[in-house]
Amino acid sequence: MSEISNPKHIVESLGSSHYKWGFETNIEMDIAPKGLNEEIIRLISRRKEEPAWMLAWRLDALKTWQAMKEPTWAKLTYSPIDYQDLHYYAAPRRKASPKSLEEVDPELLRTYEKLGIPLREQMILAGIESADVERVEGETEGEKEGFQRSSVAVDAVFDSVSVATTFRETLQKAGVIFCPISEAVRDYPDLVRRYLGSVVPVGDNFFAALNSAVFTDGSFVYVPKGVTCPMELSTYFRINARNTGQFERTLIIVEEGASVSYLEGCTAPMRDENQLHAAVVELVALEGAFIKYSTVQNWYPGDEKGRGGIYNFVTKRGACRGARSRISWTQVETGSAVTWKYPSCLLQGEGSVGEFYSIAVTNNYQQADTGTKMIHIGRHTRSTIIAKTISAGHSESTYRGLVRILPKASGARNFTQCDSLLIGDQCGAHTVPLIESRHRTAKIEHEATTSKISEDQLFYCRQRGLSEEEAIGLIVNGFCRDVLKELPMEFAVEAQKLLQISLEGSIG
């Protein structure tokens, strides 16, 4: 077969843009003037009707941020961001906070329809709160999947504000709090004050400090002791306004023996200029708690020439505070012009478990520098890292990981697997794993592979009747299988389609 193994026909991307979420919604907006200063922070805090302590916290974060420098260590190249040339607050104009969806701007609801927020959620968004809606039929690997009934509660964040949160009553009955964080600041100040910034301190890094000063909305989740959250929780983030940054803040607290599965999805309009997204996510898992956090990141990646797209600088970290607690991050990263993101776990509790499953797809001129940090603090802590990187076009993708075993973490274990798949010969994949072990009983494994989709594989699939794009989708999905199976079923189906769309036109 060597005679056909030369992949010279796999050429640079022809990729016309296939980003179908790139529309703009024309609704009345309430926008703060450009610039970042104390006055703007006060304005945000006022708009959010925040208590004094929250404003003080923000102002403190602003001071911290002003003394910090933007990090340059990532393998990313982008034009400088003028932080004074951005709007830090943009909200759809409306009456007080909407109690029901009838109060939500119909244009906004149409937006969610266009975003393809699954049917069941639209029904819920349409106000059929108690509807028990059929789950999407999941079909994997030729095995028959039965229909199952489940439901998903949704929080929708449009630019700077949360516009709708569904299923709140059902969740309340179980004792679960799921609401916009701006509301939690007012309604559950004790919980928020206790945990906000406890996992990602204000001065943790440049972007976290920025977020702490200006964050506008995001989701808050609290699951009380012993409660298994009765449904998937999900937040859709949407950047719409021009020259506006999105700075959402998510805080999830899961008490002893409780568990929750949370999913976030994100999209943005197609624009020629770059837009900034700097989020912070903090997770706290107490004794025996389990948090599953899944992300399908599909911010606008820019066009085939590399114009426009989102700058995505995100700090995500979970603390396994209690013994035997477990935090599992799963991410499918297909969007953004630039991604800087390292969902991490602080494994404090004895026997706690951290997991990171990642698929990062870059095409055209996208750049991604992503990975994880697993900090083993407690005894017998375990972590698993499976990172799949797919690069096409002229893109650059870096896996950056840290596994640190601290002196008290006896019996700690880590398994890391990093696989890169290259499509064409104009892209790059890089792996930067750092391992620090300060306990002799630690057991750390690291595996890494780099491969290409070969002409042989494509020809084999096409000889069996598949089109070239079906073949690429199939091979890429096979490559990502270990990660896709970690996603909640309905989102796995979405993610598989997304992978295919992201790579359309990547082979000439």
Add this chain to the structure above:
Amino acid sequence: MSQLLEIVDLHAHVIADEQEKQILRGVSLSIPPGEVHVVMGPNGSGKSTLSYVLAGCDAYKITSGRVMFRGQNLLAMKPEERAALGLFLAFQNPVELPGVNNAHFLRMAVNAVRRQRGQEELDAVAFLKQARKVIETLSMAPDMLKRAVNVGFSGGEKKRNEVLQMTLLEPCFAILDETDSGLDVDALRVVAEGVNRLRSAEFSALVITHHQKLLEYLVPDRVHVMANGQMILSGGIDLARQIDQEGYVHVMKGASTCLK
């Protein structure tokens, strides 16, 4: 009777290390519907190239000649269109597709050709039922469907997997590229029976082989000898027996005398 496949004076080369290497130097061959033809020949005679060119592998450049398949210009079609039209190639070395479930792959393939043929797609249940039936007749392990395509398969398992795909895709013309190489007698019989089961007035095959052994189970209608990029001899089963006893060199010497 019109031909199912008609190859006329086909020339093709491959570009390796920036040099053109002529491999097919005027191949002509006709296969009517319902017939099994065997192509034998020494290593490097162009047999595998012929099968790749027919299947549409674009690593080869066709310089002249034409190929008609079911009355259509085969060379103008994409590989997947040829597959949909009923051409199947059982690969000499089937590639591995890591992480791709075999059943999923098979069903995608079957439905892709059914779609192109204007047939209704099979749902998971109907497909699995059919696949399991074929697996049994090929004495394949049932877990074969659950494993990744060809990953960790033994040589024999890979070849059986090719026969499984051939059976499910219902081609009207199959090319078997040394499907018998490296197989023990039992596996050989399974492969031959797999082909025999498809034999009908609507099914033809081009079987590339080195060995007389396969032909004991798979009795061909015609035998061709290929050398140096051309078909130099054609005959019945006796020709294969003669090659087996006397070797290519002797038989080909006779051929060149005949050609004079």
